[in-house]
Every structure is written in C-alpha cells, then in structure tokens.
Amino acid sequence: MKKPLIASLLAFSTLLAACGGATPAATNAPTTGGTTAANACAVPVKAKCPEEASELVGAGATFPAPIYTKWVSEYNKLTGIQINYQPVGSGGGIKSLTDKTVDYGATDGPMTEAQLTAAGGASAVLHIPMVMGAVVPTYNIPGVTAALKFTPEVLAGIYLEQIKKWNDPKITAINAGVTLPDAAITTVHRSDGSGTTYVWTDYLSKVSPEWKTRVGFANSVNWPGGLGASGNAGVAGSVKNTSGAIGYVELIYAIQNKLGYGMVQNAKSKFVEATLDSVTKAADGVTLPADMRVSITNSENADAYPISTFTWTLAYTEIANKAKAIAIARYFWWSTHEGQAFAKDLGYAPLPAGVVTKAEGMIRAITTGGVAALPK
Amino acid sequence: MTRAFDRVFAAGVAALALLVPFTLVAITLLIVIDSWPALTTFGLSYFTTTEWDPVKLVFGAAAYVYGTLVTTIIAVLLAAPVAIGAAIYLTEFAPRLIRAPIAFTIELLAYIPSIVYGLWAIFVMVPVMRSTIEPGLQATLGQVPLIGHLFSGTPVGFDLLSGGVVLAIMILPILMAVSREVLLAVPPTQREAMIGLGATRWEAVSRAVLPYARPGIIGGAVLGVGRAFGETMAVTMVVGNSSREISGSLFVPGYTMASAIANQFVEADSELYFSAIVEIALVLLLVAVVVNGVARVLIRRSIADRPAGVVI
Numbered sequence: 061m062k063k064p065l066i067a068s069l070l071a072f073s074t075l076l077a078a079c080g081g082a083t084p085a086a087t088n089a090p091t092t093g094g095t096t097a098a099n100a101c102a103v104p105v106k107a108k109c110p111e112e113a114s115e116l117v118g119a120g121a122t123f124p125a126p127i128y129t130k131w132v133s134e135y136n137k138l139t140g141i142q143i144n145y146q147p148v149g150s151g152g153g154i155k156s157l158t159d160k161t162v163d164y165g166a167t168d169g170p171m172t173e174a175q176l177t178a179a180g181g182a183s184a185v186l187h188i189p190m191v192m193g194a195v196v197p198t199y200n201i202p203g204v205t206a207a208l209k210f211t212p213e214v215l216a217g218i219y220l221e222q223i224k225k226w227n228d229p230k231i232t233a234i235n236a237g238v239t240l241p242d243a244a245i246t247t248v249h250r251s252d253g254s255g256t257t258y259v260w261t262d263y264l265s266k267v268s269p270e271w272k273t274r275v276g277f278a279n280s281v282n283w284p285g286g287l288g289a290s291g292n293a294g295v296a297g298s299v300k301n302t303s304g305a306i307g308y309v310e311l312i313y314a315i316q317n318k319l320g321y322g323m324v325q326n327a328k329s330k331f332v333e334a335t336l337d338s339v340t341k342a343a344d345g346v347t348l349p350a351d352m353r354v355s356i357t358n359s360e361n362a363d364a365y366p367i368s369t370f371t372w373t374l375a376y377t378e379i380a381n382k383a384k385a386i387a388i389a390r391y392f393w394w395s396t397h398e399g400q401a402f403a404k405d406l407g408y409a410p411l412p413a414g415v416v417t418k419a420e421g422m423i424r425a426i427t428t429g430g431v432a433a434l435p436k
Numbered sequence: 437m438t439r440a441f442d443r444v445f446a447a448g449v450a451a452l453a454l455l456v457p458f459t460l461v462a463i464t465l466l467i468v469i470d471s472w473p474a475l476t477t478f479g480l481s482y483f484t485t486t487e488w489d490p491v492k493l494v495f496g497a498a499a500y501v502y503g504t505l506v507t508t509i510i511a512v513l514l515a516a517p518v519a520i521g522a523a524i525y526l527t528e529f530a531p532r533l534i535r536a537p538i539a540f541t542i543e544l545l546a547y548i549p550s551i552v553y554g555l556w557a558i559f560v561m562v563p564v565m566r567s568t569i570e571p572g573l574q575a576t577l578g579q580v581p582l583i584g585h586l587f588s589g590t591p592v593g594f595d596l597l598s599g600g601v602v603l604a605i606m607i608l609p610i611l612m613a614v615s616r617e618v619l620l621a622v623p624p625t626q627r628e629a630m631i632g633l634g635a636t637r638w639e640a641v642s643r644a645v646l647p648y649a650r651p652g653i654i655g656g657a658v659l660g661v662g663r664a665f666g667e668t669m670a671v672t673m674v675v676g677n678s679s680r681e682i683s684g685s686l687f688v689p690g691y692t693m694a695s696a697i698a699n700q701f702v703e704a705d706s707e708l709y710f711s712a713i714v715e716i717a718l719v720l721l722l723v724a725v726v727v728n729g730v731a732r733v734l735i736r737r738s739i740a741d742r743p744a745g746v747v748i
Contacts, residue, residue: 175705
C-alpha cells in the first residue's frame with residue numbers, strides 16, 4: 061500500500077522541481093527546462109499555462125458578483141479557463157471554503173477569529189482585496205430633493221430610533237437651506253443577511269459607542285426598530301413607497317437606479333459624496349495591516365467617503381493541488397491588475413496602487429507543497 | 437415464474453411506497469440534529485423571548501411564532517367568509533352556466549406564483565393600505581374600546597395586517613375548492629326534505645346543508661391554515677420583517693417563521709445562529725404535521741358514509 065504513495069510523492073516533487081522557480085535549489089541552479097516552464101506560468105497572464113487547472117469553482121459574496129461574472133468571462137476569453145462563481149452570500153462562501161467544497165471563497169466582511177480557527181488558523185486563509193464598494197443612505201422625504209448631509213451622530217441617532225422626526229435640530233443644524241418637514245422617520249434595513257448590512261453596522265459601531273454596545277455589527281443584527289426588506293431592491297422599494305423613510309443601499313445600486321443619496325461626514329469632518337474616486341480614497345494613504353483583514357470604514361483619508369469597504373476573495377495559503385494553486389494565483393493576479401479596468405464601468409471602485417502591491421505580495425504567498433505557486 | 441415475479445413486483449412497489457415516509461423521517465432527523473445546539477442552549481426560552489440577536493448569539497423566536505399566528509388568523513378570518521359564501525352560491529344558487537367559470541377563476545388564483553402576489557402587494561396593496569384602509573380602520577374600529585388597540589400606531593403599510601391580507605387572497609382558492617367539494621357531497625335528500633317541509637332556500641342551506649358540511653369546511657380552513665403557515669415569499673415582501681416586539685397592534689412591522697428562515701438562512705455564519713434558524717424549521721414542520729392530521733380527521737368525518745363521496 062505504501063509504495064504507490066511514495067512513488068506519487070516522488071513524482072510530485074520531481075514535478076515541483078521542474079516548475080518551481082521558488083525553491084532555493086531551483087533558483088541557485090537554474091536549468092533551461094525549469095526556466096521555460098516557470099516563464100509560461102509567470103505573470104502577467106497572457107494565456108493558459110500548461111501546468112494550471114482548466115476549471116475553478118468559487119462561491120461567496122453577492123455584492124461583487126456582477127464584476128466577478130465579467131472577470132470570469134473575460135478571463136475565459138484570454139485563457140480558456142472555466143471559472144464557476146456562485147454568488148451564495150459571504151457566509152456561504154466562508155462555509156464552502158472551510159468545508160473545501162470550492163477552490164476559493166469570497167466575502168464582503170473579513171472572517172472572524174472563530175471562522176479562521178475552523179478553517180485551519182489565522183495564517184491558513186488569505187484575504188485578497190479585489191475591488192471596493194460603498195454603502196449610501198437613501199431617503200424619501202416629502203418636498204426634499206436636495207442631497208442631505210449626514211453626520212455619524214445623526215445616522216446612528218436615526219437608526220437607534222432616538223432621532224424620530226426629519227426636522228430634528230440635529231438634522232436641520234447641518235442642512236441649512238433645506239426645509240425639512242415635521243414628518244416621522246421610518247428606518248429601513250436589510251432583512252436578509254448581507255455584506256451591505258455588515259459595512260453599514262460596522263461603520264455605525266465605529267462612530268457610535270452606544271450602537272457598538274447595544275447592536276454591534278454583523279451580516280444581520282438585532283435592529284432597534286424599523287422595517288426589514290430583502291435585497292437592495294427591497295430596501296429601495298420600501299424607501300420609495302414609504303413617506304419619511306431612510307434606508308441604506310450599495311453605491312452601485314444607487315447609481316444604476318438613479319437613486320438620490322446623502323453625503324456623509326468623514327473622520328476629518330468633511331462632508332463627502334460617495335463617488336468611485338472618494339471610495340478608492342478610503343484605502344489610499346492609510347496604514348493597512350499585512351493580512352488585509354481590515355475594515356476601512358471611517359477612513360482617515362480627508363477625501364474618503366467613510367462608509368467604504370473592500371470585497372475580498374479567500375484562498376488557502378497552502379493549496380495541495382498544484383494545478384489549482386497555479387490557476388487560482390494567476391486568476392487573482394489578473395483580477396487585481398488587468399481586471400481593475402472593468403471596475404468603474406460596473407460601478408465598483410478600483411483598488412488604489414498601494415493596495416494592489418499588497419495584493420501582489422499575498423498572491424505570491426500562495427504555496428503548493430510549500431513552494432510558491434507563482435514562479436518569480 | 438409468475439408468482440416469483442409477483443413477489444419481486446410487490447417488493448419493488450413497497451420500496452417505492454416506503455421511499456416517501458423514509459424521506460420525511462430523514463428530513464426530520466436532519467432538522468433535529470441540526471437544531472440540537474439551539475434546542476439545548478435555549479430550551480423553552482426560545483419560545484417565550486423575542487430577542488433575536490445574531491451578534492450576541494441570543495435567540496428567542498416568540499416574535500416569529502406570534503407573527504405567523506397573527507397573519508394566519510387574519511387570513512382565515514378574511515378568507516373563510518368569502519370562500520364559504522362563494523361555495524354556497526356556486527353549489528346552491530348559481531345558474532349552471534356560470535358555476536364552472538366562477539369556480540375556475542377562483543381556483544386560478546392558486547396558480548399565480550407567490551412572488552407575483554408579493555410584487556402586486558408591494559406596489560398596489562401596501563400604498564392603498566397605508567393611505568386609505570389603515571387610516572380608515574383607525575378612525576372607525578380603532579375607536580371601539582376593546583379592539584381599538586389592534587389598530588393603533590402609525591400606518592406604514594408594511595405590517596402584520598398587510599401580511600394577513602396577502603395570505604387571505606392566497607388561501608382563498610383552497611378554502612373555496614374544499615368547501616365546494618364538501619357542499620356538493622351533501623346528499624340532495626337533505627335539501628329536498630327541508631324544502632318539502634316548506635323551508636326557504638336560506639333555511640335549507642343554514643339548517644340542513646351547512647351543519648352537514650361543517651366538519652369538512654373546517655377541515656378546508658385547517659388546510660388553508662397549513663398553507664398560510666408555510667407561505668414565505670409574498671408575506672416576507674409586505675410583513676415588515678421586524679421582530680422587535682409583540683405590541684398587540686396589527687399596524688406594526690412583524691415577522692413570520694417562514695420569512696425568518698428565508699431571510700437569514702444563507703448568511704447564518706455561526707453554528708448556534710444556524711441551528712436557531714433550523715429550530716424554526718422544526719417548529720414549522722411539527723405545526724404542518726399537526727394541522728394536516730386535524731384536517732384529515734375533520735374531512736373524513738364529514739364525508740364518511742355519504743352517497744356522493746368525494747376524494748380529497
């Protein structure tokens with residue numbers, strides 16, 4: 061019984077040596093054959109390299125699904141590799157990755173410590189940022205067409221049901237020139253678990269200590285009140301149909317459906333409108349941890365829109381299946397480089413240069429059999 | 437040869453017949469296993485508390501159970517008179533020519549997908565509820581001492597009442613169809629005897645036909661209750677999806693068990709959260725079994741030993 065295993069291990073390591081530009085031995089003593097193989101699988105991606113898998117399966121977040129679908133089809137044109145991405149939700153993506161039923165996952169909120177432990181430890185899973193998005197407040201106030209300004213205190217106060225009327229002094233004080241009616245505020249939130257809710261509540265938890273202790277942040281939370289509606293469309297529909305309502309939707313959704321949305325005061329006390337540029341700024345010029353498991357809401361950048369977020373793909377640091385490891389690393393590389401060009405047209409904010417550099421480092425950290433999947 | 441084949445055939449169909457009960461048992465087992473962490477952690481408090489907090493991992497489903505019960509009661513109260521009235525008209529009064537078209541139209545309601553009801557409810561019903569019906573109810577029934585509290589609060593349109601009204605429309609076909617079948621099964625001699633005694637049509641219907649058919653009609657209502665319990669999509673779209681409190685008013689956003697599962701299942705990322713949601717499914721399954729059993733007994737009592745038997 062042991063012989064075939066040893067034999068296959070041997071064959072495997074020979075294969076590694078043939079391809080692996082990253083093993084010290086290989087770098088010290090380059091052979092012509094090794095170099096050619098390494099170059100074919102090097103980045104940037106020009107075509108499918110012989111050693112990578114021709115199929116990948118991914119699952120997770122619904123928020124980036126439109127751009128992931130676009131990438132999959134463009135990448136297929138370039139390489140012929142079939143990637144099947146299932147937008148089952150961030151929680152489902154993390155679960156699938158942990159159960160190893162997919163090759164990679166995707167999420168809108170970083171994995172928790174408990175989830176990482178279940179998946180094999182803090183360094184077992186890489187969070188690779190792909191694009192950025194934002195969540196905006198949208199509202200329906202009779203007679204008001206101007207873009208309202210919101211401070212963090214006002215947003216938290218409204219969702220904590222402490223600010224109950226649109227003409228509350230806290231709202232009128234920051235919106236001079238706008239006549240706000242004496243109308244009751246109805247808050248609308250996502251009834252389905254969602255990365256959008258994660259970003260929204262994560263932001264409120266950062267700016268309001270009371271929110272943090274009373275409600276906290278997650279894909280779904282115990283709301284202090286208001287209406288629940290399913291999906292961005294449900295929230296937008298309920299806001300549209302309810303006089304005096306306020307809800308939160310993804311920036312892309314608001315742009316595509318021409319919904320009016322408010323400006324939010326950022327950490328440097330500047331009122332910022334959410335645009336693709338002000339969202340990218342949220343990750344620009346700020347210190348980010350090496351593992352990129354970070355919330356960038358309430359960014360320190362003075363021009364940043366404060367309710368911004370990364371969306372990540374998740375991959376194991378060590379992927380035993382070499383063909384898959386190479387395919388994943390190369391696809392992620394292409395996504396974070398050439399793929400970024402598709403972002404703006406689809407309403408996503410591209411990654412700032414500094415973050416792309418960090419992503420490069422993480423993709424190069426993907427190993428197979430202890431050897432970097434991407435040749436140098 | 438023939439007998440051997442008979443035995444094989446019998447074993448084959450027996451296996452096919454057992455497949456269905458086996459599936460039910462397997463599903464039940466799976467649900468019990470998956471809900472075990474929540475069952476053991478929260479015990480009875482799961483049914484008595486309304487706090488449902490995925491962040492602090494505290495789960496009480498009372499608000500969901502309450503929302504399901506309230507919307508179902510509203511639905512049956514609204515749908516039953518309409519369905520029974522229509523069934524009486526179709527079996528006792530309507531000219532033959534229009535019986536089939538009317539019955540067909542009502543039964544057609546059953547074929548409209550749930551999501552279509554939901555969209556109609558969001559865009560047509562909810563605005564009417566908010567601007568006309570709910571303020572109207574508040575001004576009239578809302579002033580009546582004992583029941584006034586039911587109609588208190590700001591009408592939003594996305595609330596328990598709207599959920600109940602959508603459900604009423606959705607359970608109407610099954611209620612009507614069952615009532616009609618049961619009324620048709622009442623032997624003609626029942627009516628003839630009453631009319632022979634000089635009774636009016638009203639007296640014949642109310643004293644001879646309805647008492648005879650009552651258990652069957654109740655059975656139909658119970659089947660409607662079963663449908664209302666499990667209905668998800670359309671209710672989710674209008675019920676408001678808020679489990680904050682049990683206030684006693686029909687004008688507050690509510691939440692039903694089926695909606696809670698549909699909304700939260702996908703993103704339930706921790707084990708306890710997941711199992712708390714599966715426990716809702718367990719409660720729903722138990723309710724479905726009980727409701728079905730009750731309906732069967734009632735309908736059987738109504739049609740047993742009747743000349744014009746019907747198959748339900």
